Amino acid sequence: MDKAKKARLAKKGWKVGTVDEFLGLTPEESAYIEIKLSLARELKKVRLENGMSQTDLASKMGSSQSRVAKMEGADPQVSLDLIVRSLLATGRRPREIARALAK
Amino acid sequence: MDKAKKARLAKKGWKVGTVDEFLGLTPEESAYIEIKLSLARELKKVRLENGMSQTDLASKMGSSQSRVAKMEGADPQVSLDLIVRSLLATGRRPREIARALAK
């Protein structure tokens, strides 16, 4: 089982201590994941605030529903780039993205 | 000539108005580039503060000198992911990255 799979399991509630101690992540790795999770949550929040479905957002930014689902789930196969671009597509400005990043 | 090439030229001083009006970028595209530029500048700043060469940083994060140069130059062929991971590798924490992102 690779880290990606482990991370998905961990996300589903199979967490005992902190994520990084369970997975044996370096501080950099877990910080990276935290950033991704923060932005993923922000994306979902913004989308719902605007009353959009994942399909709506996908077409607005030229992507697909499944990829939006993966973004919001902070899937390891989704880049920070894509999440940031999605936030920008919803109208979020860099400053707001910055605020969300470390939240 | 594609946008990537244009952006590289623009960076070299061939700028008249704002970057986005010269290149005909959408607000989202230029916001994305601004973010990348901000983090790229931060990376260079942090590296120099720590007295490291590009080669030093590259080996510290398992990359190569040329890629570090491209990160600092906000090259279109470099992802935000890589720049963020580099910043984390230098010891920057998410909150500090957030502050740099919109600066």
Added chain:
DNA sequence: TTCAACTATGTCAGATTTGACATTCCTACC
């Protein structure tokens, strides 16, 4: 329950990004 809308998950071919390498450019010092 059935239905419909929405969301999650897995897969894949094509696109993009990666580290590595070679090469060139730029200073600064001798």
Added chain:
DNA sequence: GGTAGGAATGTCAAATCTGACATAGTTGAA
């Protein structure tokens, strides 16, 4: 001049990410 260390640029095969699709799971309303 020459030499050396650092930085920029271009290229490429391998790795990673992407949109699209199929499919399965979830939710809520009738």
